[in-house]
Amino acid sequence: METLEHIIAEHPFFAGLESYYTNLLTGCATNVRFDGGTYIFKEGEEANEFYLIRAGRVALEIFAPQRKPIMLATLGEGEILGWSWLLPPYQWKLHAHALEPVRAIALDGKCLRAKCEQNHDLGYEVLKRFARIVEQRLEATRLQLLDVYAVGRS
Amino acid sequence: MMATAATVDPMLPQPYSVRQVVKETSDTFTLTLEPPALEPSSGVYRNRFQPGQFSMLWVFGVGELPISISGDPAARDRLVYTVRSVGQATQTLVSCEVGDAVGVRGPFGTGWPMQQAQGRDVIVIAGGIGLAPLRPVIYEVLHNREKYGRLVILYGARSPHDLLYRRELTAWARQRETQVLATVDYGGLNWHGNVGVVTTLFKYVRLQPTRSLAFACGPEIMMRFVARDLETNGLARENIYLSMERNMKCALGFCGHCQYGPHFICKDGPIFSYDRMRPLLEKYEL
Ligand SMILES: Cc1cc2nc3c(=O)[nH]c(=O)nc-3n(C[C@H](O)[C@H](O)[C@H](O)COP(=O)(O)OP(=O)(O)OC[C@H]3O[C@@H](n4cnc5c(N)ncnc54)[C@H](O)[C@@H]3O)c2cc1C
Numbered sequence: 001m002e003t004l005e006h007i008i009a010e011h012p013f014f015a016g017l018e019s020y021y022t023n024l025l026t027g028c029a030t031n032v033r034f035d036g037g038t039y040i041f042k043e044g045e046e047a048n049e050f051y052l053i054r055a056g057r058v059a060l061e062i063f064a065p066q067r068k069p070i071m072l073a074t075l076g077e078g079e080i081l082g083w084s085w086l087l088p089p090y091q092w093k094l095h096a097h098a099l100e101p102v103r104a105i106a107l108d109g110k111c112l113r114a115k116c117e118q119n120h121d122l123g124y125e126v127l128k129r130f131a132r133i134v135e136q137r138l139e140a141t142r143l144q145l146l147d148v149y150a151v152g153r154s
Numbered sequence: 155m156m157a158t159a160a161t162v163d164p165m166l167p168q169p170y171s172v173r174q175v176v177k178e179t180s181d182t183f184t185l186t187l188e189p190p191a192l193e194p195s196s197g198v199y200r201n202r203f204q205p206g207q208f209s210m211l212w213v214f215g216v217g218e219l220p221i222s223i224s225g226d227p228a229a230r231d232r233l234v235y236t237v238r239s240v241g242q243a244t245q246t247l248v249s250c251e252v253g254d255a256v257g258v259r260g261p262f263g264t265g266w267p268m269q270q271a272q273g274r275d276v277i278v279i280a281g282g283i284g285l286a287p288l289r290p291v292i293y294e295v296l297h298n299r300e301k302y303g304r305l306v307i308l309y310g311a312r313s314p315h316d317l318l319y320r321r322e323l324t325a326w327a328r329q330r331e332t333q334v335l336a337t338v339d340y341g342g343l344n345w346h347g348n349v350g351v352v353t354t355l356f357k358y359v360r361l362q363p364t365r366s367l368a369f370a371c372g373p374e375i376m377m378r379f380v381a382r383d384l385e386t387n388g389l390a391r392e393n394i395y396l397s398m399e400r401n402m403k404c405a406l407g408f409c410g411h412c413q414y415g416p417h418f419i420c421k422d423g424p425i426f427s428y429d430r431m432r433p434l435l436e437k438y439e440l
Contacts, residue, residue: 012357068343071341071345071349072349073350073354074347074348074350076358077358078357078358079357100346139353140351140353140354143351143375143379144350144351146375147312147339148281148282148372148373148375148376149312149339149373150312151181151238151240
């Protein structure tokens, strides 16, 4: 049977992480499932965890008054969902909507923050990985903002 | 005397007529042109082309414009073009009706390196109308499956309404050893596919960088991001090809209209490897 620790170690987000650290992370992890159509979290709620997506697709949505939700991006297998657990005020800034049945590993934010405070090497490994994700998503957002397919833009 | 391929003046448009017009999206249409008389033995009307080549289409009363051939290279009795209406010439072209005349010169340009792709995975990355010049690559690979490795098609468009060839995308995804992923920059409410720019699709593909060739076509900014990410994923610059669709006039390397650094896009391109294009892609206002 696949153990939680094995699943964490195999997930692309934690690729190359020493087993000592994956063992520490496993103490904060649980297996979770979400039905298609449900919300994993909503804007304004307390951000207590982040997710390693193992299967299924999640839409990040933002609500504007008197409008239907706007889908900003989709995430899928091998990606991570959520970084608001990392920084105060620990509140979600978007909705996460399971577009299909989703299987994930949830990592408890409070538990992880405490471990990172105690062990700065672990904290550095975690932050390095988040920084890469933030950079990738920022770059993708910039390209999206350029609206390159509009007439006269290319 | 009957004209032969060797005697056809490349500056002289051949008269074709519109056989079919298909609306792909609100501003993009696929036109099928056929020669007025099929002359299979003359060499003039054989419509032989390499995937990635383009024609100069003469729109009567407006002028001439380069358009990539988007049809099946094996279908020799016609030439197919997918045109997005962005200005006067393209607007007139997409307004053509069955039976209308269009002048055709070409095919011109270097084409995608299909020989080099044999035995390798072919990674097709298209943005918007950029799928048109890549569709012949897809036909070529699917007709000659044993010659190539996996076929991966990554396609990005502005919105779900702007996706070209939707039925074919679904059909291609069902072919063996073929992975098709589409994404849009702005998803609507009824869209349940991916939202995000085309580069966000790389993480869903198991690339085998040392045995792959990547072909990209789309807006230049998009191709720059794509090429950079392919390189980060381990593809060598010389295995990444980009289609540089800068505007041109003569298509024969005479007039200099499409000069891009030391290259003439029309005769040296429009397809170049990233290692040749990279220094130019990053220059301002070139
Ligand atoms: C090798 C090559 C292959 C091409 N293949 C296709 C194709 O398969 N289908 C297709 O729809 N178009 C293709 N194009 C682009 C097409 O030739 C132009 O859109 C067309 O010439 C514009 O003429 P127009 O009079 O309609 O618009 P214009 O009035 O000349 O231009 C309208 C707007 O479109 C922009 N524009 C014009 N040409 C280009 C271009 N080449 N790239 C980006 N923006 C441009 C202009 O900046 C302007 O904002 C290709 C171009 C090249 C060089």
